[in-house]
Amino acid sequence: xxxxxxxxxxxxxxxxxxxxxxxxxxxxxxxxxxxxxxxxxxxxxxxxxxxxxxxxxxxxxxxxxxxxxxxxxxxxxxxxxxxxxxxxxxxxxxxxxxxxxxxxxxxxxxxxxxxxxxxxxxxxxxxxxxxxxxxxxx
Numbered sequence: 001x002x003x004x005x006x007x008x009x010x011x012x013x014x015x016x017x018x019x020x021x022x023x024x025x026x027x028x029x030x031x032x033x034x035x036x037x038x039x040x041x042x043x044x045x046x047x048x049x050x051x052x053x054x055x056x057x058x059x060x061x062x063x064x065x066x067x068x069x070x071x072x073x074x075x076x077x078x079x080x081x082x083x084x085x086x087x088x089x090x091x092x093x094x095x096x097x098x099x100x101x102x103x104x105x106x107x108x109x110x111x112x113x114x115x116x117x118x119x120x121x122x123x124x125x126x127x128x129x130x131x132x133x134x135x136x137x138x
Contacts, residue, residue, distance in 0.1 A: 004012060005067060005079075008028070010125050012024065012051045014033075015030050015032055015048055015120065015121070016030070016031050016032070016033070016113060016118045016119045016120050017030055017031075017118065017119055018030075018031065018121060018122070019078045019079065019118070019119065019120065019121070020078060022122050023109070023124075024084065025038055025047075025053065025123060027049075028049055028053055029047055029049070030047065030048040030070055031045050031048060031085060031120070032045075032046055033045050033046075033050060033057070041051040041058055041059065041063075042056055042057070042058050042093070043051045043056075043057050043058070043090075044056060044057070045057050045090070045092075045111075047069060047098065048067055055092045055093075056092070056093045056094075056095065056103075057090040057091065057092055057093060057111065058090065058093060058105070059088065059089065059090055060089040060090060060091050060107075061089065061134065062106065063105060064105075064134075066129050067089070067107070069089075069110065069125055069128070070125070070127070070128075071112070071125070073121060075121070075123050076112060076114075076121065076123075077120035077127060078119075079112065079114045079117065080114050080116075080117045080119060080123065081115055082112070082114040082115075082116075082117075086114055086115060086116060087112050087113055087114055087115060088112075088113040088115055089110050089112055089113070090109065090110065090111040090113065091107060091110060091123060092105070092106055092109070092122075093105050094106075096135075100137055100138070101119075101137065101138040102135065102136070102137045102138075103135075103136055104133040104134060104135055104136070105134045105136060106131075106132045106133070106134075107128075107130035107131055107132070107134050108124060108125050108128050108130045108132045109122055109123065109124050109125070109132065110122070110123065110125075110133065
């Protein structure tokens with residue numbers, strides 16, 4: 001029984017909480033990020049509460065090195081108002097095809113993750129020239 005407890009604790013130690021959920025998935029608040037060597041630079045953000053709910057994600061700056069966002073600080077208060085060095089930024093991806101690997105990234109609605117507090121939020125950039133369906137091919 002101790003092994004189960006330690007596995008559950010290990011999962012909880014790696015869990016990120018989204019206090020307000022995600023648009024369209026408001027009932028899910030706890031997620032883990034998983035990534036194998038073969039999947040890099042991509043990762044999966046999987047719901048702890050319902051493992052059938054997962055999102056393919058990528059770090060924003062890996063995909064778009066010059067990505068800049070103007071965020072109203074009040075939008076980040078519920079995750080501890082992280083500064084630029086305290087957070088990670090991810091894009092959720094939608095796969096169009098696997099061969100060649102073509103996907104779309106929503107650059108207008110990044111995921112902001114407070115690294116230290118393990119809290120996250122998806123925000124919508126209202127005044128942005130970025131697309132909700134930016135196409136990329138690998």
